[in-house]
Amino acid sequence: MNDAPKNSPNTKPKTDQSDDQGADKNANRSADQLFQHVDFLLGAAAAHQFPDDQLPEIAFAGRSNVGKSSALNALCRRRKLARTSKVPGRTQEINFFNLGAAGEPKARLVDLPGYGFAQVPLSVKEKWQKNIHHYLSKRSNLLILVLLMDIRHPLTDLDKQMLDWASESNLPTQILLTKSDKFKRGKIKQVCAQVETEIERLPGQFAVEPFSVHNVEAVSLIRRQIAEWLT
Ligand SMILES: Nc1nc2c(ncn2[C@@H]2O[C@H](COP(=O)(O)OP(=O)(O)O)[C@@H](O)[C@H]2O)c(=O)[nH]1
Ligand SMILES: [Mg+2]
Secondary structure: OOOOOOOOHHHOOHHHHHHHHHHHHHHHHHHHHHOOOEEEEEEEOOHHHOOOOOOOEEEEEEEOOOOHHHHHHHHOOOOOOOOOOOOOOOOOOEEEEEEOOOOOOOEEEEEOOOEOOOOOOHHHHHHHHHHHHHHHHHOOOEEEEEEEEEOOOOOOHHHHHHHHHHHHOOOOEEEEEEOHHHOOHHHHHHHHHHHHHHHHOOOOOEEEEEOOOOOHHHHHHHHHHHHHHOO
């Protein structure tokens, strides 16, 4: 078909490439600025403790051990911003981090408690789920959900539950398939396609990207993506 709009990616003339590179550099710069200052604000065990201003929030969720703390640390270039731990299921609070210089934060990263850890009593698990659902469905300044799933076993029952909640709340969701360094390129593509097929059945805005903390490009892509969402 030849009637695509002039500025669609498919019809862009090759001579635009240097402009693209310039735009990429600018995007990287503003993403770097955004992530230059990241400060822990508070941990909330209940909704009444959530910050009560309207700063846009980007929430990170996933089963425990999926690599959520590692991803947050990589995005923020911090070694210990979010606790990386080999003992999963420890963090039960919703942790809020301010993005942007002290006194004038631009947005917030929100670290939701990891779910699905087997050795936690059912009553505690149910409480976590309730808290997460409450946050996702009621938080009016929540802009985007970043849902992390291990590329080796994506779409667990609880992941699907999260996707359903995001869909119900009409919450745009970026899926990151973590630890993609464990797979070769062909297999990464295959799992991405499999996850895309699964989410096609859901109404809403969903996107899928492979992610690894060991892949500098993947980390900076997501950093850039977050900066773009906030503009
Ligand atoms: N190979 C690989 N391992 C990772 C990656 N991200 C996290 N991990 C490891 O996965 C385990 C759990 O990571 P962590 O960030 O604590 O997971 P969380 O429970 O979701 O916060 C740790 O041993 C990490 O070193 C990744 O991108 N690649
Ligand atoms: Mg963690």
